[in-house]
Amino acid sequence: MAYPAMNSRALLADLIGFDTTSRESNLQLIEYVRDYLAGYDVPCQLIFNQTRSKANLFATLGPDDRPGIVLSGHTDVVPVDGQAWSVPPFTLTERDGKLFGRGAADMKGSIACVLAAVPRLLTAPLRMPVHIALSYDEEVGCLGVRSLLADLAQRPHKPVLCIIGEPTELKPVLGHKGKLAMRCDVHGAACHSAYAPQGVNAIEYAAELIGELGRIGADLRAPDLHDPRFDPPFSTVQTGVIGGGKALNIVPQECRFDFEVRALPAYDPRQVAERLQRYAYQHVLPRMQAVNAASAIAFTELSAYPGLATDSQGQAAQLIAQLCGSDEFSTVAFGTEGGLFDAIGIATVVCGPGSMDQGHKPDEFVSVAQMQACDAMLVRLAEYLHA
8 A cells, every 4th residue: 555645845854854974874765765665566676885884776667668767866965064054954944935954955855856756656657667766975976876877777678868856946957067086196205304305395296286287277278178058168177185294394205185177078087187197207206206216106086977968959858848847958067977877878967956056055955946846847747757
């Protein structure tokens, strides 16, 4: 027997109640969704990480013998540490037409609307399946969804369309930049600072590499590399973390810095890493090793995901335009799992309730009006699939 229907607000309250910060397990939330769907006789597949502390969820409503539509979302949220919240972050609070809580916008609001739509989707036979895909560790590099996609890619009836419910104020988004995050470790040679030329100052050589990144970033601003659909309209590179040194009177032996590339969909961000590596190994490392042969520079990829550039004339774009009542397609500055879905041949769009202007901040919220509008959009999806 099916569970009594739950509205999206009640479901959002339950979902926010689970602390699914990326460093924590998401299993309580995943088990909640599994049990909720089981109440409607919807089977779920759980795809665990190696330690079985986290899982993706994949469920199918309707026939499983033909391609369908994926409604996708990530279950993890960013930390609240050090943020000044005026409400409990893991308890839903309603005030002035807004629903507050960590993940309300990014992106448990969307997941709640999808779950609330399940009873309506099941009221009549679906002419094509609807898949619900929930992932983990999106906020730390779109990591968890990869095992789900590896499974999807092998299915005999792979989905043809995916709607990622990231917060876009329910405006249809067809593109975003890709990202590459890299770490550079510079190993020099320590000595007393009074004899600095006898050492290899890892911080100074790291600074030289960071300066080269700045020159690469300037080159990426060339007009012929622009895409006016994006803001900014060019690929960017920046150094976000750096550390090194023990004391002012010791030439530092170690320095580490992390940098990221936000790349237009048509630009491969690894070109930046490769250019920096060439500079490091051809121009910087020989000078370091001339002083101390044990000097070294090492690069490590931390995370990466591809950009998204969906065809505005394709089936995915036309469907989302129909569902949200607008063909004013746009792009977003933040990344999503969409490029990974697209990379295995599933055309993807991004459209969900709320705004990323509220995401990752204290007192994160989604408006009641946006939740209601998302509910209405999913009603239109049900009508489209029942036709």
